[in-house]
Amino acid sequence: MEATQLVGPMFLFVLMTIVGLELTPDDFRRIATAPRAVVGGTIAQIVLLPLLTWAVVALLDVPPVFGAGAVLIAVAPGAGISNILTALANANTALSVSLTALASVLAVVTLPTVAAFGMRFFLGSEVSVEVPVLLLFGQLAVSLLLPIGLGMALRARRPQLVERYRRRLQHGTIVAIVILTAAAILSGGGSGGSGLTFADAEQGLLAAAVWTLAAMAIGWGVAAALGLDAADRFTFLIEFSTRNVAVAAIVALSGLQRLDLALFGAAYVALGYPLVFGAVAWRRRRSGG
DSSP: OHHHHHHHHHHHHHHHHHHHTTOOHHHHHHHHHOTHHHHHHHHHHHHHHHHHHHHHHHHHTOOHHHHHHHHHHHHSOBOTHHHHHHHHTTSOHHHHHHHHHHHHHHHHHHHHHHHHHHHHHHHOOOOOOOOOHHHHHHIIIIIIIHHHHHHHHHHHHOHHHHHHHHHHHHHHHHHHHHHHHHHHHHHSOOOTTOOOOHHHHHHHHHHHHHHHHHHHHHHHHHHHHTTOOHHHHHHHHHHHHOBOHHHHHHIIIIISOOGGGGHHHHHIIIIIHHHHHHHHHHHHHHTTO
């Protein structure tokens, strides 16, 4: 377990550095001059994803513990892996990074507010949701800003070297993502004595799949409503549906002392992430990547 906890962040750091190789300062300048996508996309995630969660839970009639766990996934900021997937899909990586960074900062306020309401709604109990502030900002600095800055600096100084190995690095990234996802599924699948039945687990998996597909559709729809182009729409599709499971799990385990609230996250990793990967593979094939 200690080896997994060490290797995972190391892998992610390397992958995010590769994402930085795809970026230049001009990519972020273009977003800064037209912030509609970042502001609109961030607000839409905060408002629409919790509403989506309540709709999916009500429609499928899943156990309340899965509903509460789904709320934690919905209010968690976007995951760093969304930036990697956006780069692989040849979408707007700078936009993805900007959305992830802003959502991570705002999560200090939005996560406890929305999550506490969700806990009361599904579990009928008043709770105080503690946000892992140090983890959020640590991830933002170590897993996002630092490696991306390193990759951008390497591209600026050695552009020919980067271009020569660009395709090989992308292929290696795909392999690494598959390995990381398989490890996450294997390590997060236990029920932990929650008392849920096999039928409950099936409902949770179905809810995770439906939630992910609906989040993709909402992301694409919001981007279309904002008048964004196809690359930006696919970026929203990834960003809306790829959530930070680590933050949700830490809130469940440390902030709420409820292992069972992390079970929806395990179902989401098992089915939700592969669905997003499938969409990325489709987009990459169509764009000739």
